[in-house]
Each structure stands twice: as C-alpha cells, then as structure tokens.
Amino acid sequence: MGRFLSNLLAELCAGEVMAWLPWIALRITRVAVRALPKAHRERYEEEWRGHLNEVPGALTKLGLACGFAWAAVKTRFDQVRVAEITFYYGVIVPFLALMLPMMGFMSAVWALRARRGYVASLLVDMGSSRDLQITIDRIPLGLALHLALSPHVSLESLDRSSYHYSIWCPSLSVEIEEFIGTRVLHSDPFLRFGMKKSPLPLGWRNAKVGASRHK
Amino acid sequence: MGTYNFQVTTQTLYVLGALLSAKHEISGADIARLTKLSSGTLYPILMRLEHHRWIESQWEVGDPHKLGRPRRRLYQITAIGARSARKEFKQIKTAIGGLAWDAS
Numbered sequence: 001m002g003r004f005l006s007n008l009l010a011e012l013c014a015g016e017v018m019a020w021l022p023w024i025a026l027r028i029t030r031v032a033v034r035a036l037p038k039a040h041r042e043r044y045e046e047e048w049r050g051h052l053n054e055v056p057g058a059l060t061k062l063g064l065a066c067g068f069a070w071a072a073v074k075t076r077f078d079q080v081r082v083a084e085i086t087f088y089y090g091v092i093v094p095f096l097a098l099m100l101p102m103m104g105f106m107s108a109v110w111a112l113r114a115r116r117g118y119v120a121s122l123l124v125d126m127g128s129s130r131d132l133q134i135t136i137d138r139i140p141l142g143l144a145l146h147l148a149l150s151p152h153v154s155l156e157s158l159d160r161s162s163y164h165y166s167i168w169c170p171s172l173s174v175e176i177e178e179f180i181g182t183r184v185l186h187s188d189p190f191l192r193f194g195m196k197k198s199p200l201p202l203g204w205r206n207a208k209v210g211a212s213r214h215k
Numbered sequence: 216m217g218t219y220n221f222q223v224t225t226q227t228l229y230v231l232g233a234l235l236s237a238k239h240e241i242s243g244a245d246i247a248r249l250t251k252l253s254s255g256t257l258y259p260i261l262m263r264l265e266h267h268r269w270i271e272s273q274w275e276v277g278d279p280h281k282l283g284r285p286r287r288r289l290y291q292i293t294a295i296g297a298r299s300a301r302k303e304f305k306q307i308k309t310a311i312g313g314l315a316w317d318a319s
Binding site: 040044046048049050051053054055063064066067068069070071074075078095153 | 242243244247251255256257258259262263279284285286287288309
C-alpha cells in the first residue's frame, strides 16, 4: 500500500513538474529577452517564442530556453565589448596620441625650467673698445635658448616690463639695468651670449665635484 | 580564414553552409536542426551575420492570431554573404588539400 502510494505520489509530482516545464521555459525566454539590448527585444521575443513552439518535448523546450538565455548573455557581452572598443579607439587612443607627446614635452620643459641652474656670461657690447662682461647665474632656460639663437639682443627688449623673460626671471632685467646704469654708455648696448661654463645644472655639477673631492 | 570585422568560426561556417544549401528562406529552428547547433551558439552567430549584412531576415507572412502560433523569422543569405562564404569555403578547401598533399 505504502509503495503504491509513494509511486502514485512520484508519478503525480513528475507529471506536475513536466506540466510546469513549458511555462518555466517561457519565463526563462522572457528573462533572456529582457537581457537583450532594447532594440532587439520585441523581435527576439516573438522569434524565440516561435522557435520554442516548433520544438517538441518539455525538457527540450527548457534546454532551448536556457540556450536563449546564454545567447542573450553573449550578445550583451558582445555589445559591451563593441562599446568598449569604440570608446577605446574613438576617445582614449586619440586622446593619448595627442596628450602624451604634449605632456612629455611639457614635463621636459618644466624639468629644464625648474633647474634654473644655467650659467652664462652675457657680454655687453658697449660699442667701444672695452666690452663689459656680466656673469649671471641661474638664467632661465627660455632666455638661455633665446640668447643662443639670437646673438644680439637689445637691452631695451629686456627692459620692457611686459617682456616674458622678465616674468620668468624678474630680477634679471633689474640686475642688468642696475649694472648698466652705473656706467656711462656712448651707444645702445647689446647683449651677446657666450656660454663659458657648462650648461648642466649647478646642483648636479657641484655634486659631482663634491664626490670627486671625497675620493 | 579571411579578415573581417568578426571572427568566422567553424560554427559560423555551418550556419553559412546551411543557408547556402537552402533553396528558400529558413527559420532559426530549421538552421538549428540542420547545423545541430544549440540556440545559445546559433543566435549570436545569426545576430552577428545579420549585423554585418551577410544574411537578412524577415517575418513570415501571416497574422499570428490566424496562424495560431508566433510568426517565424526567416533568414536568407545575401549576395555579399554568399560571396564571402564561398571564399571562406574555398580557402578551407585549399588548406585541407594542402594538408592532404603533405600527408601523402
């Protein structure tokens, strides 16, 4: 009797489960459709329901529905990957291609400028037999480069307050002005640039000298 | 295999082969039956091929209420798809021919 009842109960449960399987398959399909991108949802809901309808057997339907869920997940991943690739090649790469060389150049300029240890002798051409020489430490890089490229720089240009080297090194123009002011000039003075010492940073140079002394 | 915006896998070739051999438009269920691919593999391939215009699809003619079932989506290969698929098959044939030659 007990065996009969248990068999009956198992049979009933199995029947119940088998009856529920198509419904579960349909629910899984709906969930899968919801996982798809919005533009595809309506189409694939009908298409996949149609496909489910063509397949016989409750378990096969369940397997098929699980496949739809997997397809939806894969499609979602594909979409994310496409979006990532688009973002990467459309935004990140051009940005880096533009910014990295600029950043490199700017950091190099900044590092060179920050040293401010360029030693140079400025020769003041007085237009007479006696030229005067000013040795100025800590010339900013911009001025050093400018003077190297243009050997004759008028002092007037350095005197101008709007002159950008004055902004970089305000004391420089004042220093030159004071130096010249003490002398009687017969003609317009020019600056001639001649690097007598090493253009390497002072700190590094001193450190090297210090190290050799210790030996 | 050729260089496209997507990977032409063996499964993709099965699908293309099924579509090439079909004399008329066929549904996703028919393709699954012909290729023996699971729905989880088949539909992403179909989506990809359709996105790249290798295949095209349209709804079955008829009202779902009158048909008494959901409409089927029918797929067919496009001219571009057929040309590309034939090229792929030709390359595989050449590669297999070369292997057979090497083996002998």
